[in-house]
Amino acid sequence: MSEMAENAGENLAEQRRDLLAWFDEQQRDLPWRRSREPYPVWVSEVMLQQTRVETARPYFESFIESFPSVEALASADVEAVLGKWSGLGYYQRARRLHAAARLIVAAGGSFPTTVEEWLELPGVGRYTAAAIASIVLAVREPAIDGNVMRVVARLLALKESPKKSAGWRAIEAKARELLDFDRPGDSNQAIMEIGAAICRPRRPRCSICPLEKDCLAAAAGEPERYPAAGRKAPVLRQRRRVAVVESGGSVLLFRRPGDSARMAGLWELPWIDGEPKEGSEEAFGQRYGGRWKVGPQRGRVRHGVTNRSFQIEVVEAKLSSDNEVAEGPEAGWFRRSDLAGVPTTGLVGKVLRLLDT
Ligand code: SF4
Numbered sequence: 430m431s432e433m434a435e436n437a438g439e440n441l442a443e444q445r446r447d448l449l450a451w452f453d454e455q456q457r458d459l460p461w462r463r464s465r466e467p468y469p470v471w472v473s474e475v476m477l478q479q480t481r482v483e484t485a486r487p488y489f490e491s492f493i494e495s496f497p498s499v500e501a502l503a504s505a506d507v508e509a510v511l512g513k514w515s516g517l518g519y520y521q522r523a524r525r526l527h528a529a530a531r532l533i534v535a536a537g538g539s540f541p542t543t544v545e546e547w548l549e550l551p552g553v554g555r556y557t558a559a560a561i562a563s564i565v566l567a568v569r570e571p572a573i574d575g576n577v578m579r580v581v582a583r584l585l586a587l588k589e590s591p592k593k594s595a596g597w598r599a600i601e602a603k604a605r606e607l608l609d610f611d612r613p614g615d616s617n618q619a620i621m622e623i624g625a626a627i628c629r630p631r632r633p634r635c636s637i638c639p640l641e642k643d644c645l646a647a648a649a650g651e652p653e654r655y656p657a658a659g660r661k662a663p664v665l666r667q668r669r670r671v672a673v674v675e676s677g678g679s680v681l682l683f684r685r686p687g688d689s690a691r692m693a694g695l696w697e698l699p700w701i702d703g704e705p706k707e708g709s710e711e712a713f714g715q716r717y718g719g720r721w722k723v724g725p726q727r728g729r730v731r732h733g734v735t736n737r738s739f740q741i742e743v744v745e746a747k748l749s750s751d752n753e754v755a756e757g758p759e760a761g762w763f764r765r766s767d768l769a770g771v772p773t774t775g776l777v778g779k780v781l782r783l784l785d786t
Pocket residue numbers: 580583584627628629633634635636638639640641642644645646647652
């Protein structure tokens with residue numbers, strides 16, 4: 430081996446050691462880190478796909494308490510699973526987790542033993558499969574989410590966008606190099622945690638970063654330039670009118686169709702697109718059945734769903750007869766105090782909180 434290659438190898442080994450030493454000292458005490466069992470690790474990784482650690486933590490604890498094993502999850506009703514997920518958003522995750530639990534149990538109850546086998550389960554993509562396999566099975570596979578991508582792009586001062594294949598390949602190769610041979614799951618988690626807590630998109634805290642001495646972006650004094658920007662999907666802005674119909678302490682919700690692309694089967698407040706000056710009562714009637722009387726505006730909220738940003742006008746409404754709406758989509762009256770256990774869209778809670786202020 431040439432001297433240069435030997436130095437590079439030693440340098441990498443030192444980077445791996447620095448990462449793990451930092452992780453051992455600084456890692457947060459998170460409930461899913463107390464076990465290397467596949468079930469809690471899998472549940473936590475699915476929850477963390479689109480949710481921050483601190484938001485996911487109480488949901489994780491309550492979910493595991495209700496469904497302590499893959500068998501318990503598989504035998505539960507999907508409504509109960511969605512109820513436990515209520516408020517976390519991206520409900521397809523819960524449906525797929527439940528479907529995957531049933532597949533695992535139907536196949537004898539054993540969890541996958543390779544990245545490829547994990548990838549066969551509903552709701553498990555490349556990142557999740559790599560994270561689980563590295564933590565549970567000590568497979569040396571990099572788990573690359575947005576945080577990890579940012580850390581590695583900065584380490585390399587990568588000129589290519591990670592959204593292009595050359596940029597992605599460079600990030601994957603470097604992230605793999607950083608994984609310890611015995612504890613790849615901890616290496617992955619260390620890089621994720623650095624991305625979340627230190628190597629932030631704005632004002633990264635390089636002075637306390639365990640990777641600083643090898644970071645090319647920090648050395649150049651301009652870490653925020655990385656990762657190189659790719660083209661962003663445009664955000665679509667939309668106006669929507671949402672009606673709150675209340676009667677005797679209960680609120681009227683409608684169930685989204687089971688084949689909806691988003692939030693299938695969740696309960697939501699009635700809505701129409703736009704904020705028409707006239708014809709709003711007819712529009713609600715056409716959409717939900719019944720004769721509607723739309724009352725005063727109660728406020729406004731903003732609500733983001735993937736690449737759409739909704740400007741929402743909240744109005745009170747009444748129906749001439751409660752039964753008439755049965756002609757439309759599935760309807761139900763829910764006591765406000767019972768809503769915590771009902772699988773609702775995130776907007777329901779947001780609007781009802783607005784009315785309470
Ligand atoms: S040194 Fe700074 S830019 Fe480099 S990885 Fe650490 S926090 Fe990010």
